[in-house]
Amino acid sequence: MLNRATVYPWPKRRSEWSERVGRQLESGKLSIYDRSGVVAEFEDAWSAAQGTPYSLVTNSGTAALHSAFYGIGLGPGDEVLCPAYTFFATAAPVFQLGALPVLVDCLPDGSFDTEAASALVTRRTKAIVITHMWGLPCDMDAVVAFAEKYGLDLIEDCSHAHGATYRGRPVGTFGAAAAWSMQTQKLIAAGEGGVMTTRSREVYDRAQLLGHFNKRAMKEMDPEGPLYAYSVTGLGLKYRAHPLGIAFAVGQVAELASWVKGKQDFAEEIARLFSRIEGITPLTLSTSERISAHYALLLEVDPDRVQGGRDWLVKACNAEGLEDIDVPKATSPLHTLHLFQNPISPVTTYDGSCIRAGFPVADRLAARTFKISVPCAPAGFEQEDAQYLAAVKAVAEKVGDYASGSAGRLRAATGGLSGEAG
Ligand SMILES: Cc1ncc(COP(=O)(O)O)c(C=O)c1O
Known part of the structure; x- marks a missing residue:
């Protein structure tokens, strides 16, 4: 039996990052009003990394997504095509603007299905938001072609996909704006935080106005722009980040590319360990064009081939001490959530519905998949990551033995086990 509660330790706590937090604290600058200090440093590093x-x-x-949606000019009466298979914050900020998210089913790997979306375009559709789920980039050729065909603004939710690339180009650079979470579990982790990017000065100005009033907005917004007169007050929200969180995150940006690279082998290895169990298929491995940031690896369990299906498998892994394996609960398909079944908005009432189609693929993923963290072996933490992988291996092998009913089938497939079999 492994130690109880084996979970992948994240975020790592490199001493330079903690020292940076300490220095920020010592400086007394615990609120940054304009674009300066560690916030400007992070933004410059992020812009450079993203181009x-x-x-x-x-x-x-969530605030980054809200700012992006306001940035592109969404308002009451507008519709936004949103993935049904995502975390709800991809779509929920749309309600705050009085626009309506219209849910779209996904492809079998969880990415955006442009064909399903085509059937849902109406004259009210103004934008499309996609999520690179679990870090795997969507097919951006198809997504960009779709957005262009219907004249829609594209927003990318890259909250799972820091450092992921599509045909060598960073995700987050394909549309009108993009947003990343920096909540503690994310690849760039500030504890709580987010970041939005855009190439458009107009989108940037509007986005700032939503939550970055006064000193920042007054200095940053175009004084000739139509909304400059609102820069002192903004629009009533405050979306400034805490400098201590950003101080912790800022040093991580330079490491991102090497972490994503490091994750590729680990993801392959974890996929291989579980694929030896008949009926388990990894869904979100990178391809030559789509390099996943592997926020997590998603695997599907065929209930016809694994008795007890996904729920049995997760329970068995948890019982063996691998608590990292779980069923994404907050990331339930959005059509199962009350907010999307009965949409309300602080600024308007709706006569339309978010749910205008079936979601068989998202439902299937919700019923059959589990996720597991993928290490990235940051320098200095290799041993910690190797221990985690060893724990995953031991449990995958043992549970594989149970799943096969007897140790025989798995042994035959793998050429022998390490003696862990129960
Ligand atoms: C895909 C996705 N979008 C948006 C968010 C919202 O980010 P935050 O929690 O930082 O508001 C998350 C957070 O988990 C997420 O996973």
């Missing part, structure tokens, strides 16, 4: 001129740090990914 995007404008970055806006916020206090959450």
Whole structure:
């Protein structure tokens, strides 16, 4: 039996990052009003990493998405095509603007299905938001072609996909704006935080106005722009990030590319360990064009081949001490959530519905998949990551033995086990 509660330890706590937090604290600058200090440093580093001129740090990914949606000019009466298979914050900020998210089913790997979306375009559709689920980039050729065909603004929710690339190009650079969460579990972790990027000065100005009033907005917004007169007050929200969180995150940006690279082998290895169990299929491995950031690896369990199906498998892994394996609960398909079944908004009432189609693929993923963290072996933490992988291996092998009913089938497939079999 492994130690109870084996979970992948994240975020790592490199001493330089903690020292940076300490220095920020000592400086007394615990609120940054304008674009300066560690916030400006983070934004500059993020813009450089993305090749995007404008970055806006916020206090959450949700705030970054809200700022992006306001940035592109959404308002009451507008519709936004949103994935049904995502975390609800991808779509929920749309309600705050009085626009309506219209849910779209996904492809079998959880990414955005442009064909399903085509059937849902109406004259009210103004934008599309996609999520690179679990870190795997969507098929951006198809997504961009779809957005262009219907004249829609594209927003990318990259909250799972820091550092992921599609055909060598970073995700987050394909549309009108993009947003990342920096909540503690995310690949760039500030504890709580977010960041939005855009190439458009106009989108940047509007996005700032939503939650970054006064000193920042007054200095940053175009004084000739139509909304400049609101810069003192903004629009009534405050989305500034806490400098201590950003101080913790800022040093992580330079490491991102090597972490994503490091994750590729670990993801392959974990996929291989579980694929030896008949009926388990990894869904979100990278391809030559789509390099996943592997926020997590998603695997599907065929209930016809694994007795007890996904729920049995997760329970068995948890019982063996691998608590990292779980069923995403907050990331339930959005059509199962009350907010999307009975949409309300603080600024309007709706006569339309978010649910205008079936979601068989999202339902299937919700019923059959589990996720597991993927290590990235940051320098200095290799041993910690190797221990985690060893724990995953031991449990996958043992549970594989149970799943096969007897040790025989698995042994035959793998050429022998390490003697762990129960
Ligand atoms: C896909 C996705 N979008 C948006 C968010 C919202 O980010 P935050 O929690 O930082 O508001 C999350 C957070 O888990 C997420 O997973």
